[in-house]
Amino acid sequence: MTMTAQTSGDTGVQDVKAIDPAKRAAKWRAFRRATITIGLALATYEIIARTGSFPRALLPTLPMVVRTLFAMLLDGSMLMHSLYTLYRVLFGFCLAMVVGIPLGILMARFRRVEQFFLPLVSALMPIPSFALVPLFMLWFGIGNLTTIIIVFYAATFPMIFNTWSGVRSVNPLWVRAAGAMGADEHKLFWKVIIPGASPFIITGMRQSFLRAWIAVVGAEMIAASNWGLGWVIFDAKEFLNADVMLASLAVIGFIGFAFERLVFGSLERGTVMRWGMMRSAKS
């Protein structure tokens, strides 16, 4: 969300990561403040939980949550839940990429394709993926297939839209320049259009993963099977296991964060930033 894709028309000037001392001091300060705030928030929570004005089962103390988290990590159940969820989300997400990117490119390159698909896409896009969960449960039963299709549905549209606008926004000058220098269609596509559209495509991948991640948790809650992080949280409600819920929430947040930062962050550094298509806009 905080990322701003900027296509820089000039030569790929990159920000050199010069860490000047002032910046480092500011960073350290922000880190210190963040630690203090979070510490305070946790302490407040702990005090409220300890006073016992709420039932312990609903508002477990932090050591309980941590213990539950470790217990679940150690006996491997958390790992299994995470693996199931990851399998579903990645399967759906890859499917969305396989469909969304080519379709987006085709829509941007051919007017007829655009005219056909754009109205459909804009009509389907505002339907929240969760609204389709009950329908898909009827059609495809409970379990992996439904969840994967929901994830696919949620993730495809941002992919299509971003790819489409990315390819359309490729500077026509570059295309003509490449043509003038004798690039054939094949080369034009791989060397100009794809790199040119890549900041948008990567933004699209980020957005779709975000959507997919939300969708998988929701779909697992509703179309419950026996495994999956969403299912654990929802199942824990029945037994009033708030500690299990909070532990799973932490894992969900952690995985989402890791994907956003590590996977997409490094993908971006490896491609668009190296090609000089985008500069990191972080101050």
Add this chain to the structure above:
Amino acid sequence: MQDAAVATPSVPARVGPRIGEHVRVIGRNLFPFMVVAVIWEVIARLEVFPRRLFPTLEEVFFSFWRLTAAGILPHHAFETVLRLLSGFALAAVVGVTIGVLMGRSRRAEDIFLPLVSILAPIPGLAYAPLFLLWFGLGNFPAVLLVGFVSMFPIIFNSWTGVKAVKEIWVRSAQAMGADDKRLFRHVILPGALPYILTGMRLGLAQAWRVLVAVEMLAAVPWGLGWLIFGAREMLNTDVMLSGIVLIAVIGLLLEKLVFEKIEKYTVVRWGMITA
């Protein structure tokens, strides 16, 4: 799928005498829906899937009509929209307040930013069971959750917006003798408004997504999400599809009528962005 005309990519308001052009655009936008409808109809009529699970468009249309005439569908839709608006109003008030505070005061930023950045990346729906556990079933947790989830984009964008107000505007307003109140009202708020509106737009979209799912989980008495979920038990696929169509229409209307209008009347008029 009678919402095809709405999907027309923003035909300008002054179409003028070129009616023929207009009709062509509508026709072109309708065409893909007709193709899909025909394919659907063929599959349904061939009974590739049981008719109960894959009804013909005629059946869907009639159940849509029947439910609307009986007042059931409007009631569900009304409750859903009410819930959406109350949750969103909550999010807008709290989110803009926190966001503006974060943008204006260093201390508020230090306090809120870490909390917001930890809570925001967790998918909103993952909080649902926790909220249900803490606040019981029904309306209250649903509204609260919708508000909570849609608050984050609003906070982030208001914060960025206030920070993006040009220093030179603030200083020149101060040099011209604006007090804090006027500075806020006439410089900071208009300057940050494009961002705030973007945040609200994202927030409303999130609220809408989450609301449908929460209605399924929270066992509210009325609501489109609940209608769809309940229809599954009876294998009423036609009812489900009617509900989904209505959800799509409401989603489109929210986007087209509410936000594009607000944007036109405020930021575009003030010349903050060119439409």
